[in-house]
Every structure is written in structure tokens, then in C-alpha cells.
Amino acid sequence: MHILSADQFTKKQLEELFALTSSIQQKFAQDKNEILQWHKGRVLITLFYEPSTRTRLSFASAAAHMGMSVISTENAREFSSAAKGETIEDTVRVLEQYAPDAVVIRHHETGEVARAAAATNVPIINAGDGKGEHPTQSLLDTYTIWQHFGKLTNLRIILGGDLLHGRTARSLAKLLACFEGNHIVFNTIPELQMADDIKQYLDDRGLTYEEESDMKKAFAQADVVYWTRLQKERLPEGVHIDQTYAIDTKAMGYMPDTAILMHPLPRVDEIATEVDNDPRAKYFTQAGNGMFVRMALLDTILTRLKQ
Amino acid sequence: MHILSADQFTKKQLEELFALTSSIQQKFAQDKNEILQWHKGRVLITLFYEPSTRTRLSFASAAAHMGMSVISTENAREFSSAAKGETIEDTVRVLEQYAPDAVVIRHHETGEVARAAAATNVPIINAGDGKGEHPTQSLLDTYTIWQHFGKLTNLRIILGGDLLHGRTARSLAKLLACFEGNHIVFNTIPELQMADDIKQYLDDRGLTYEEESDMKKAFAQADVVYWTRLQKERLPEGVHIDQTYAIDTKAMGYMPDTAILMHPLPRVDEIATEVDNDPRAKYFTQAGNGMFVRMALLDTILTRLKQ
């Protein structure tokens, strides 16, 4: 069983995964030591062709809390046999010989992780492949909404920030289209609007959406505001994000009390730190959910292997 | 409980810490396996914004010998979200979500570790922040003296090498000023003499000191000779350290039999290898003490967490 794309999960599988994540999260709060026995001595290799400290540490923590050993390389692109011209298929076939229970791969090129997975029986988890997929990010985003609302249907989700380049907003829109009754509001400047391929995807699945550049109007009846990082170098000349699409206390006032504010992190100026203590701000919880989703995925994979 | 500065410890706390360190050291020599049960499965993250292999491996070994899992990043400055503009407060708030039991941080800028600590409830240990603090180094230096003499009072300590730039000699002088009756001799060339802020600090606390450029005179009644690394590029033109302030067998002859020679390592030419077998040479023991002091600190932190 490989984890290559969030698309690979059926609605039923997603719900099972989220229920497992939630039960792990509760058990962990009660008794870490029980979970520590689950996969004692099993081995996780994290093979990162480009650095992504946050994602790597999240996977490593997830594994360590379940008693696994973690063996990692931070920058395989520069260091490994890849530099000598080895294909990723050969690399994972060699790693397979070292008998790991799973291999987490981060790669700078789209499709490379899927190529690796096709070459081996060891479970491969995609931790991001270039502009391609980053399924555990999508899953932790969706889980955070599911955890809070107890459902993934009939929600009004505002997507903001850099919708054109941001992988996370694009993936979330696609995942939301699998569930009924959701409505998406794209809230950004025209230059960074969501691309047509995603709009087409939503159209095909009957999910409604609108573009609303005014933050106050967009936030008015939100269930979820999902904000993303804006890179200064991508803003049109003369546009200062902190004067327009930065969320501060005032902007929080536009949101209902029942809404939640999410962000894949790292954030820079697009969410002011004064917002952090607002109970609706869920971005750190969201990051923590990432570790628990990864624990649930590893547990699913390793439990299957045992059977 | 964060470990940010050696100054944070009272005399009583220092003595308790050293007694614990000493008892761990003895227990470890007798039965490693008992200590291995102490913090089984607990997770330590080492977050290094600049490389310091020696310090990182010392912390990691300390944790591993107590059964902890260690998750680390060697060069967070270049690799992590920091490169995308994330603050260290956000970084540790994310790491906190991964449920580590402690986080060791090394940073290239003074004050950053304290900022991190202020933002989180996870115990933070400062493993050096620029020109700021490096409390575990100060503690291992002091512990080494305490271990050998059974006290930290009424000692004659010679500080040599680069007293102007060296963080370790400055910190040691400050810690010695907390105890009664010590006398410090600054033994170096005028260009690398101890700075006035430290002299003022000693004056304020009534600790006596002198400058003595002659090695033979300085060493005559020493209890401790604490030597530090001299970087060639900081020496005035025409000064060759090996002809003046390098310690060789001859220089050892100036010291009493009861004295000990310390050095924070790495050493280059300022202590000749012929000195290594002299029983008074304690620099490798001192490095080993560093691991045991770190075990004691981690044990103190984790035992508190349990309570």
C-alpha cells in the first residue's frame, strides 16, 4: 500500500482514516506509553531529495511516538547516488533490501515518488513531489475541518492568499469537491486567482464557487477561512499584501464566531501574530493534526503488513 | 522549565545538578541498562540553525543512553521554514505540536533561543546562541572543577588563550564569581585580554583577579588552568602562539602536581599532544562530563514533566 495522492482515498476510506486519527489523538493524550508499543522496532526511512524540515520532523515524530526507529537523509539530491546518475527506481530497490517498514519520500520533481512506488513492494509515502501531490498535507487540512465540524459537507470555505501558485489551496478545493453541498469563495487579488483547471474540476463535480475580492463580504458567512502564504516576489508591483489581504484582529471581526481560520504554515505577514490567541485560529492545531494523520497512515500501513 | 543561561541556577541548584550528574555517571559505569529505562520512548528534537557536531552528538548520546528517541536537523538555518521568513516563535509552536519532551536549540543569533522559549511550554535547552549563552558548556566546565576538587570555592584559576573573544572563558569567570574565595589569573597577550565588562562583573561581586602575562608565574600555584583556542587570524601580526602561549611538557612543569588542565576543545596548537597523557590533562574527561551534565539536565526536565 502506497500513499501517493489524496485522490486515492474513497470517501469511506477518508472517514475511516479520520476516525482512526481522532482515536490515536485521544489515546496519545491519555497514555503515550501504550502507543509506544504499537510498532516497536519497526524502521522508517525518510528520503528527502530537497529539505522540508517541518514535514520530515512531523513524520519522524509520528514514527518515534509509535516506537519506530527513524533513519533519514536530509538532502538526498545533493548527497546520494542520485548525483551519480542512479534512477529513483534503483534507489528504492536498494532501500527495500534494508528492510524498512515504510519509506517517506520528498522529491523536487513531479512524478518521481510515483515512479519509486511502482518499483518496490515497500510502502512509499509521498511527502511532496515538486508541483505534484502532497497528500499528507491535504489530509491534515481536511481532517482539521472534519475534526472541528464533524463533517465535510455543506460548508462555506473561503480560500485566500496565493491561489494561483499555492499547492495546498488547489488540493483542498479538489478534496472538498468529493463531498456534497460545499461552496468555495476565492478571495484574492485577480493576479493570484485560482486557475481554470481547478474551476473546471469543481464544475465537473457540481461544486459551487465564486470569486469575491472583498474580504469583509467573503468572510461574512464563512465556516472555514483557509489562508495561504503570499510570496512578495509574486505580488504585482505596488501591491502591499499587509494593506489588503493580511488577516489581523479587524479582519477576524468579519468572521462568524463559529468559523475557523486555517493556514498550512509557515506564515509570514499574511496573518498577524495578534490573531494567534483568537480561539478560531487553528493553524497550530492544524500542524499538530499533521502528525496524528501521519501516525494514522503509518499505523494503517504497518498493521496491514502484519496481517 | 527552560535551560537558557547558566545564570539561572542558584548555588543550591548547581550543587543539586552536580550531585545528580555525578550519581548518573557512577550508575552509568555500573549498569547502562538501568538508565536506558529512565526515559524510554520520550522524544528529543535537536534544532540546530548552525552546525555544531560535537554539541549535537553529545546531547543525542545523552538522550539515547536514557532510552529517548532523537530527531534532529543539522542546519535549520538553510533548510527550514526560517528561509521562508518564519519566526522562531512560530517554528517552536509547530514543533510543540509534535509532542517532543524537550527541544535543544542552537542558533547563530543572540537571544533567539530565549524568544523561542518564551513562545512555548515545551522545555527548551539553549545549546548556544551566537555570542550569547551556552549554558551546558559553562555547566560542564564548572562540574569538571567541582568533580575534581569537591568544591567551587577558594580556588586559583588561570584563564588563558583568547580571553577577548572566547565565550567559554568569559562564562566561566562569571560562574566562579558566584562562589567565595576564588582568584582568577588572566594569562594572555595584551591584545586578547579579558574585556572590561567581565572585570567589572567580578569587581561587583568581590572576586579578585590579576593579569599575569608570564606563563611560569601564572601557573605557579594554580588549581585550574583553563586554556582556550587561539585563532591565528586573531593574533597580532608577528605573534606565533606556539612560541608563547602553547602548553607543552615544559609548560606543564610550571604547574603544581595537584592542578588540572582544562580546554573546551577543539584544540589546535595551543596544547601539544604530548601533554595528553599527563594525568593533570582533563580536557577529554571534561568533554565526557558534558554528556553527563546534559543527561542530568534532561533527567531533571523529564522527571519534572512526569510529576
Added chain:
Amino acid sequence: MHILSADQFTKKQLEELFALTSSIQQKFAQDKNEILQWHKGRVLITLFYEPSTRTRLSFASAAAHMGMSVISTENAREFSSAAKGETIEDTVRVLEQYAPDAVVIRHHETGEVARAAAATNVPIINAGDGKGEHPTQSLLDTYTIWQHFGKLTNLRIILGGDLLHGRTARSLAKLLACFEGNHIVFNTIPELQMADDIKQYLDDRGLTYEEESDMKKAFAQADVVYWTRLQKERLPEGVHIDQTYAIDTKAMGYMPDTAILMHPLPRVDEIATEVDNDPRAKYFTQAGNGMFVRMALLDTILTRLKQ
């Protein structure tokens, strides 16, 4: 006990090591969890002065499967105290203080690992020192032959690829000379032929060999074809290896059914991927054997330490 060179083993010791490796391999296939108890909590440091991801991950996996903790540095040359001028003797003396059970060292300069070993009582394993030795590679190559044929005598071994620069082919030739009745065929272009020092070594020990540039003739009665990587920049102008010394399905047809094809990996174009499914292709098995040989070496070292 240090592992510095394949030469250090007597024939009897090699056979004992291989028997142990084989028994570990079988036990691992039956019950990983038993092996996990063997060296629980013991600590391995991998100190790599230059990156070699494959070798490092192989050692780390070997250790993890036996319950050891692994503490590692990927690029000590750039990061560690070495950059400040510390000798490798001092470095290992400091590491010794951290009480590891073994230290694996990879170094870019010949002889440095042996210097480290001479300075410490902690078992040092050479994971490659420049153009010098890489004993675990030699041992896994030899083990693979022993495992398949049940012997290391009276075999016809074809060595191909870059025999002039390749460390592995040179080492294998030397090891084969310790056993009776082997015959080596050097199958490459004149510009990359085996150097005279190895030929002299074989002459001195009475091992027969020949040069045969024709692949079909060379492979005709082979027991082992040991192929090595060809670096394009070392080929004479106008020579395209894929037209001459690349092994494809056709070339496999020149080999007896009972022969095996080995390669130290990574491979680039010198073995076509279409060959991978041929049962005679043993290069991935060979890489896996590397982990088991390393487990056997670590087990030998740690069992001795216990006694």
C-alpha cells in the same frame, strides 16, 4: 576490535563471519523481533566526512534492526570541529567520551580512519577512506559469492567496467587471491585495465588471470560476472560504453545459466534495466547482503564487548 581492512580477516574468520551473516539473514526472515532484542539501547555513531547515503543508511538499518540507537552526522568535513583544525584523533577521543558502542567512519582521505582507530578503544569501522579501504563493501561482495556457490574456491570470475579506478574490483581481486583455484578474467577496454600492482599481487599468490576484451569469450564459462560503474568522463574520446561494455539481454546470453551477475551499485548505463528480472542478476540481493554483513560485524563487535 576495529574493522579497518578486509585483509585483516583470516580465511577462518571470513568463514565464521559469513556463517554468522547467513544465520542472521535466516533469523531475520523468520522473526525480526528476536534480533531486535540483541543490542537494545546500544549506541552507534556514524561519522561521515563525506556523504555516502547508501552506506550510511545500510549501517543505520543494520543497527536499528538489532535495537541500537543511531546518531549520525552526514557531512562532518564541512560541519564539525575538523573545519577548525581538529585532528581526527581528537575527534574520536571526544566521541569515545559519549560512550558509543561503535563508531562508523567514512573519510575522504586514505589512512584517516586507521589513525582514528589507533587513538581510541571504541571499535571503529571503516566505511571507506578515500582511495584506501572499504572493507564492508569487499566483505559483502565476497559473501554474495560464498552465499551463492557455498565456496570461494575454484571459481571463474569476470571483472568488468572501470578496473583501473574502481576500488571494488581491485579489492575483490585481492580477496579472491586468498582462496585456491580461482581464475580471474579482466574484461574491459585497454584504457581501463587492471593496474600492475594488483596483477603483481595475484602473481605473488599464484592466482591465475587473463585479459580478454571480447565480452562473449570472457563470459563463456563464467561463474561470476562482476561489473562496475563506468564514468563517462573517464572514457577515451569516441568510446561509447553502451555500444561495447554495457550488459543487456543479449550479453546475458553469453553467460552460463549457473553464473551470477554482480555490481556494487549505483549503476548507470553499464547494465540495462531489462536485465533486472533475470534470476542471475544479483546486484540488489548483493546490496541487501551488505546490510546483513554489517549486522554480523556489529554483532561480533558488541558480543565481544559484553564478554
